[in-house]
Amino acid sequence: MQHHVYQPARNPGWKGKCTYQEGDEICRLLGSAQIHRIGRSRQGPHVFIPGDLYLPDGNPDLCGFRAAEFGFHCRAPRDAEIHRLARKEFGQGQAITCPFGPHGGTVYVRGEGSSTLIEQHDMGFNVLHPEMMCPASLMHWPLGDAEKGALAQQAKDLVQQFNRDLRIEAEDPAFFPKKPLPESQPLKHKGRMGREPEPASEDWALGGREDEDVPRADEVVTGVVPDHVQGQSVGRSGMISESANTAQGAMRRSEDAIEALRNAVSDLGGVTNTVVELLGDGGSASLRSWLENLRMAQDGVNDAIRQAAQGNEHAGQYIRNISG
Amino acid sequence: MSGIAETAAQAAQAREAGNTAFLAICEAEAKIIEAQGVVREIIGNGGSDTLSDWLMLLNQTHSQLIVARNTVPLANELGQRFINNLFS
Numbered sequence: 001m002q003h004h005v006y007q008p009a010r011n012p013g014w015k016g017k018c019t020y021q022e023g024d025e026i027c028r029l030l031g032s033a034q035i036h037r038i039g040r041s042r043q044g045p046h047v048f049i050p051g052d053l054y055l056p057d058g059n060p061d062l063c064g065f066r067a068a069e070f071g072f073h074c075r076a077p078r079d080a081e082i083h084r085l086a087r088k089e090f091g092q093g094q095a096i097t098c099p100f101g102p103h104g105g106t107v108y109v110r111g112e113g114s115s116t117l118i119e120q121h122d123m124g125f126n127v128l129h130p131e132m133m134c135p136a137s138l139m140h141w142p143l144g145d146a147e148k149g150a151l152a153q154q155a156k157d158l159v160q161q162f163n164r165d166l167r168i169e170a171e172d173p174a175f176f177p178k179k180p181l182p183e184s185q186p187l188k189h190k191g192r193m194g195r196e197p198e199p200a201s202e203d204w205a206l207g208g209r210e211d212e213d214v215p216r217a218d219e220v221v222t223g224v225v226p227d228h229v230q231g232q233s234v235g236r237s238g239m240i241s242e243s244a245n246t247a248q249g250a251m252r253r254s255e256d257a258i259e260a261l262r263n264a265v266s267d268l269g270g271v272t273n274t275v276v277e278l279l280g281d282g283g284s285a286s287l288r289s290w291l292e293n294l295r296m297a298q299d300g301v302n303d304a305i306r307q308a309a310q311g312n313e314h315a316g317q318y319i320r321n322i323s324g
Numbered sequence: 325m326s327g328i329a330e331t332a333a334q335a336a337q338a339r340e341a342g343n344t345a346f347l348a349i350c351e352a353e354a355k356i357i358e359a360q361g362v363v364r365e366i367i368g369n370g371g372s373d374t375l376s377d378w379l380m381l382l383n384q385t386h387s388q389l390i391v392a393r394n395t396v397p398l399a400n401e402l403g404q405r406f407i408n409n410l411f412s
Binding site for chain 2: 243246247249250251253254256257258260261263264265267268270271274275277278284286287289290293294296297300301303304307308310311314315317318321
């Protein structure tokens with residue numbers, strides 16, 4: 001079985017094994033924009049595509065809207081701006097994100113059973129690079145039967161591959177060991193840290209075993225800093241500290257962004273109040289459009305603040321985790 | 325000051341505040357892009373679910389900022405159009 005080895009362009013040092021095999025239809029269809037499903041997180045199966053994007057599946061906070069024709073579930077948050085944009089554009093429209101392209105390749109659909117794909121740059125999104133674009137947006141518009149069929153086939157392949165992988169994982173004892181290891185006990189596992197459990201015959205004294213190098217409470221200990229602190233070498237501790245510092249740097253940038261966005265919301269709020277005042281009871285069409293766009297921008301910025309703040313919670317969690 | 329001139333001044337001031345908001349959004353976007361780069365780098369040296377979640381939220385933040393960044397100039401343009409119409 002020949003698997004692709006996924007090597008993100010932006011992180012060449014990182015490698016992951018693609019669960020798709022060489023020659024799989026999905027790889028042929030996607031060409032350079034291959035999908036590589038390499039594992040699962042607590043949010044469910046995820047895929048990586050060039051550009052190091054991460055697309056979670058099965059997250060209850062996500063919209064989950066399914067376009068019948070394509071079989072893709074919406075991966076955008078329920079309150080994402082794209083839904084509002086889609087509704088504005090198509091009335092009852094819903095937005096889904098297909099698993100291709102930057103930001104998951106945003107695709108807008110009119111509704112279940114009569115889906116419509118729109119080029120994402122038509123909705124004002126920046127496109128990063130042609131080869132990273134959503135294949136749907138590279139196709140002719142409107143889509144012909146052959147193109148719809150190709151997309152439906154991609155979705156079908158994805159589902160089949162996913163189910164096949166789940167079966168393989170379920171049958172692989174390395175993933176789910178069915179029997180406990182011989183004589184395995186949590187405290188005797190070879191990977192455990194700390195001292196060995198005491199033999200049943202050993203006498204214990206208050207403060208630790210007698211042969212152990214534990215200073216008494218009234219004993220003053222002097223000397224050099226040990227090369228291991230709390231079970232971890234100082235070298236590793238240094239690396240952890242470096243990662244934590246780097247993460248804190250990113251978190252600070254995100255906090256600065258939130259601060260700037262709060263200023264933007266405040267400015268936009270002031271503008272909105274002025275326009276509402278100018279609008280009075282009636283007002284012109286250009287004033288109403290101005291107001292509508294301002295509100296849309298405010299909603300977008302508020303969403304961004306919320307997302308960035310949530311991201312910072314994860315950042316804090318990560319820093320706490322690695323700092324022990 | 326005439327009614328029209330006063331309205332135009334008010335609108336121009338609002339439009340100016342819109343420009344300031346636009347600059348703040350651009351500044352925030354630059355910070356978010358920097359943060360994305362750093363998080364990607366950390367993931368490159370060994371990822372985790374928490375980091376992936378963080379990156380995903382940063383990506384979503386960036387997407388929303390792109391929408392806002394594109395919408396504000398449009399709003400400003402509509403404001404300018406309103407001002408122009410006042411004198412036409």
